[in-house]
Amino acid sequence: MNALRGxxxxxxxxxxxxxxxxxxxxxxxxxxxxNETLTxxxxxxxxxxxxxxxxxxxxxxxxxxxxxxxxxxxxxxxxKVLFAQHDAYKGLLAEELTPLILEIQKQFSCTHxxxxxxxxGKNLLPRVAAKLDVAPISDIIEIKSPxxxxxxxxxxxxxxxxxxxxxxxxxxxxGTSFEAAPxxxxxxxxxxxxxxxxxxxxxxxxxKLTKSDRPELTSAKVVVSxxxxxxxxxxxxLLYDLADQLHAAVGASRAAVDAGFVPNxxxxxxxxxxxxxxxxxxxxxxxxxxxxxxxxxxxxxVAINKDPEAPIFQVADYGIVADLFKVVPELTATxxx
Amino acid sequence: xxxxxxxxxxxxxxxxDYAVKxxxxxxxxxxVTDGVKHSMNPFCEIAVEEAVRLKExxxxxxxxxxxxxxxxxxETIRTALAMGADRGVHVEIPAKEYESLTPFxxxxxxxxxxxxxxxxxxxxxxxxxxxxCNQTGQMTAAFLDWPQGxxxxxxxxxxxxxxxxxxxxxxxxTVRLKLPAVVTADLRLNEPRYATLPNIMKAKKKKMxxxxxxxxxxxxxxxxxxxxxxxxxxxKAGVKVETVExxxxxxxxxxxx
Numbered sequence: 001m002n003a004l005r006g007x008x009x010x011x012x013x014x015x016x017x018x019x020x021x022x023x024x025x026x027x028x029x030x031x032x033x034x035n036e037t038l039t040x041x042x043x044x045x046x047x048x049x050x051x052x053x054x055x056x057x058x059x060x061x062x063x064x065x066x067x068x069x070x071x072x073x074x075x076x077x078x079x080k081v082l083f084a085q086h087d088a089y090k091g092l093l094a095e096e097l098t099p100l101i102l103e104i105q106k107q108f109s110c111t112h113x114x115x116x117x118x119x120x121g122k123n124l125l126p127r128v129a130a131k132l133d134v135a136p137i138s139d140i141i142e143i144k145s146p147x148x149x150x151x152x153x154x155x156x157x158x159x160x161x162x163x164x165x166x167x168x169x170x171x172x173x174x175g176t177s178f179e180a181a182p183x184x185x186x187x188x189x190x191x192x193x194x195x196x197x198x199x200x201x202x203x204x205x206x207x208k209l210t211k212s213d214r215p216e217l218t219s220a221k222v223v224v225s226x227x228x229x230x231x232x233x234x235x236x237x238l239l240y241d242l243a244d245q246l247h248a249a250v251g252a253s254r255a256a257v258d259a260g261f262v263p264n265x266x267x268x269x270x271x272x273x274x275x276x277x278x279x280x281x282x283x284x285x286x287x288x289x290x291x292x293x294x295x296x297x298x299x300x301x302v303a304i305n306k307d308p309e310a311p312i313f314q315v316a317d318y319g320i321v322a323d324l325f326k327v328v329p330e331l332t333a334t335x336x337x
Numbered sequence: 338x339x340x341x342x343x344x345x346x347x348x349x350x351x352x353x354d355y356a357v358k359x360x361x362x363x364x365x366x367x368x369v370t371d372g373v374k375h376s377m378n379p380f381c382e383i384a385v386e387e388a389v390r391l392k393e394x395x396x397x398x399x400x401x402x403x404x405x406x407x408x409x410x411x412e413t414i415r416t417a418l419a420m421g422a423d424r425g426v427h428v429e430i431p432a433k434e435y436e437s438l439t440p441f442x443x444x445x446x447x448x449x450x451x452x453x454x455x456x457x458x459x460x461x462x463x464x465x466x467x468x469x470c471n472q473t474g475q476m477t478a479a480f481l482d483w484p485q486g487x488x489x490x491x492x493x494x495x496x497x498x499x500x501x502x503x504x505x506x507x508x509x510x511t512v513r514l515k516l517p518a519v520v521t522a523d524l525r526l527n528e529p530r531y532a533t534l535p536n537i538m539k540a541k542k543k544k545m546x547x548x549x550x551x552x553x554x555x556x557x558x559x560x561x562x563x564x565x566x567x568x569x570x571x572x573k574a575g576v577k578v579e580t581v582e583x584x585x586x587x588x589x590x591x592x593x594x
Binding site for chain 1: 356358359368380439441467468469470471475476478479484485503504506507508510511512513514515523561563564565566567568569572574577579580582584585587
């Protein structure tokens with residue numbers, strides 16, 4: 001009887017120790033947005049942050065981003081939205097955002113700081129980590145515990161489990177590896193943060209964005225991608241027609257980008273975007289290691305290629321060995337029916 | 338600062354050649370590197386090429402190529418010298434310690450060297466294709482308190498400022514950075530040249546200095562521990578279909594369309 005009581009007490013104490021740990025754990029998520037709109041990868045990052053245990057706060061910094069702060073305050077699991085508005089945050093320059101994040105860190109002493117592993121997150125987080133004198137961890141795909149993470153190396157050809165003993169863990173999160181947090185049901189307080197003095201060593205001038213009515217590549221459910229086999233930029237129209245039938249985003253291999261068929265921001269791969277849609281259709285893409293790194297976590301992969309030896313067939317669930325110039329229009333026509 | 342006076346430093350990393358299919362060691366401690374073809378990280382080649390082009394435009398006066406790691410890194414530095422760098426610095430790190438080295442320590446080394454050599458432009462690749470970290474340029478910029486132009490697809494000089502076109506998710510953006518600055522190269526920045534035989538011969542005569550991290554006051558204590566390296570899950574073999582109707586039927590069956 002006494003032994004049982006002792007056991008129960010030990011268990012209770014153990015549980016209290018865990019909850020204490022969680023109480024002291026807190027994560028700051030740096031929200032990515034284009035002033036008026038929240039970038040979807042932020043919602044995936046919040047899911048990862050929630051998995052760390054402890055409190056989750058979000059920082060929204062920009063020139064005109066009150067709407068985004070409102071939006072984030074409704075995400076369940078977010079306990080606080082920190083909101084900083086200043087003209088210096090135009091273009092979300094890392095040189096200007098870093099001192100703001102350091103200031104917040106001084107006030108709130110977070111145990112984890114994270115952002116999505118997008119161009120924005122990759123540019124910003126290592127600068128923040130260096131200023132905190134800690135080693136950051138890039139593009140994590142799994143959280144094993146608050147200090148142990150899994151990430152890929154060698155273009156996705158190996159999984160590396162790392163343990164980080166830094167006092168502050170700075171992490172970028174692969175969006176496709178964590179589900180998006182729901183956009184409603186929460187009720188976080190919005191807290192205004194005053195901006196530190198502008199640094200002024202960099203200046204945002206302009207951006208040239210690729211305009212498209214199609215879904216965004218990294219979050220699309222279906223992706224149709226073209227490679228060298230398309231032969232010209234004009235022929236990409238075949239893929240756009242097919243994509244329209246599937247409400248798909250259109251991607252490309254490096255070969256297609258280098259040949260000038262499509263702009264760089266459509267590139268899928270180790271050095272381009274990482275996608276993991278439900279359906280990925282690779283058209284005229286051989287399947288080089290660097291391309292596979294960006295799409296091999298797709299749920300279903302279809303390959304259309306006239307070369308039966310193309311490496312893409314080794315990862316494709318369904319393959320068709322045929323001329324894409326015949327197959328793609330036929331596929332589009334069949335889907336129209 | 339006179340434009341002609343820009344002193345550039347380029348970081349180069351020796352990595353397993355991009356075309357090699359890597360193999361995970363049976364003890365899960367890392368990937369097999371012995372007897373495997375190595376070359377200069379492709380993004381570093383682009384950084385070297387850009388430095389050489391800036392020198393050819395007379396915007397840069399001297400190019401210093403730096404690599405951190407074991408003895409074999411000297412080959413990588415020689416390659417940079419053959420492409421047009423003026424001299425090399427090899428930061429010697431024994432193989433054992435190199436295994437646990439991360440961008441954190443490399444950035445501290447590069448920052449210390451940039452100060453020591455009094456450079457005002459540091460060019461790096463945007464990421465190494467082995468660790469895929471994409472951190473070193475940003476961290477070095479932070480340690481130096483310099484601005485950063487990451488994922489650059491175009492670099493031009495604008496007085497005391499550097500104009501950098503960057504590859505971002507939705508397209509391109511242009512920023513202006515006050516020199517001194519750090520720039521990391523994206524694939525589209527340029528097409529690296531091949532070193533010609535006469536240039537390879539000339540490179541052998543160029544100066545290469547050896548330094549130790551301790552000379553620069555950098556501590557190599559590991560900050561992140563690798564617990565294991567494993568093969569990623571293998572995909573199940575797929576099937577070939579003969580006709581478009583078949584393909585559509587199969588995709589409908591599993592609810593993908």
